Amino acid sequence: MKILLTSAGRRGYLVKYFKEVLGNEGEVHVANNTDSTAMLYGDMSVITPLIHDEGYIPFLKKYCQINHIDVIIPLFDIDLPILSKCINEFKEIGVRVIVSNEAFIKICNDKWATYNYLKKNGFYTPATFLNISDVLKAINDGSVxxxxxxxxxxxxxxxxxxxxxxxxxxxxxxxxxxxxxxxxYLSFESNQNNKFPVIIQEKLNGQEYGLDIINDLNGTYMTTVVKKKYAMRSGETDQAEIVINRDLELIGKEIGSLTGHIGNLDIDAFSVDGVPYVLEMNARFGGGYPFSHHAGVNLPKAIFLWLKNEPVEQSVLEPEIGVIGYKDIQVIGDGMGVATIQKLKEAINHRNYV
Structure with missing residues (x-):
């Protein structure tokens, strides 16, 4: 089996997770629109056109055909709607794209749509506004x-x-x-609604959590992993602990069953005076997934088994409670056992021949 991870960026850990799972049974290919550290870990890597370039999908299709790719897994929010539109195009050439449906991805990527979706379905979520005048009215009446x-x-x-x-x-x-x-680069999607590209949101004061809500490849709910966040940096979790929180686990089950999403749904949540709030949803592997993996959850293995129509034991998706993880910063380069320059040259060459 050959898997292509698109828009991999600095997610080298995901490349390594999939390589560990595939072992001698396949290859992990890595794509990104510029040279990146994740490329250093793939069996083969390639530099693609920009995601919104009209040549992006034709490039990926040709790469898949040349390299006999079986599965594509996108790793970046902007990539998701583009590839979800083209599921059938790739299916025609024998490639399966592991991505949720386009309508749900639009809800996740649009924070105003997320707010309305959550509110409509009975979940607590922070008050959200599209313009200053509406916020000022809410401030004057004391609601925010x-x-x-x-x-x-x-x-x-x-x-x-x-x-x-x-x-x-x-x-x-x-x-x-x-x-x-x-x-x-946010300008492309924001141009969908130039009038309201900004939201104003109530600030929640409480304990922040991250949820990995896992569905199988048919959209059937499997489990929810709850992570208590202790430190954040640049929008990603820096330190977290795997915990039991029945309220959030129940919300995860309700959302996973409601959305029917594919694979992982990364959610930011808060507990405010014991009330669980859902803040944002990301229909992909999130930046907090490594904490789940560190605690024993192995979604790449589950995906691999599902693709082979083999059963997934409960233990594959069950974390060890109480495990605390930390993110580290390191420099990757020559002299560390990784042929950096050669790897990146190969990625450029693959782009050229495709």
């Missing part, structure tokens, strides 16, 4: 209070997220966020 969070509607990570403590800051940061969106 400063501080408030200002961020891109189609954002990811911690790009252009600000905290406003008063009306003056709110107005300045709202305009600053719009300006930052237009000068970043």
């Amino acid at each position: 209070h400063f501080p408030l969070i200002v961020k891109p509607r189609w954002g990811m990570g911690s790009i252009s997220i600000f905290e406003a403590d008063n009306k003056e800051e709110l107005k300045v940061l709202y305009e600053k966020t719009k300006k930052n969106i237009n000068s970043s």
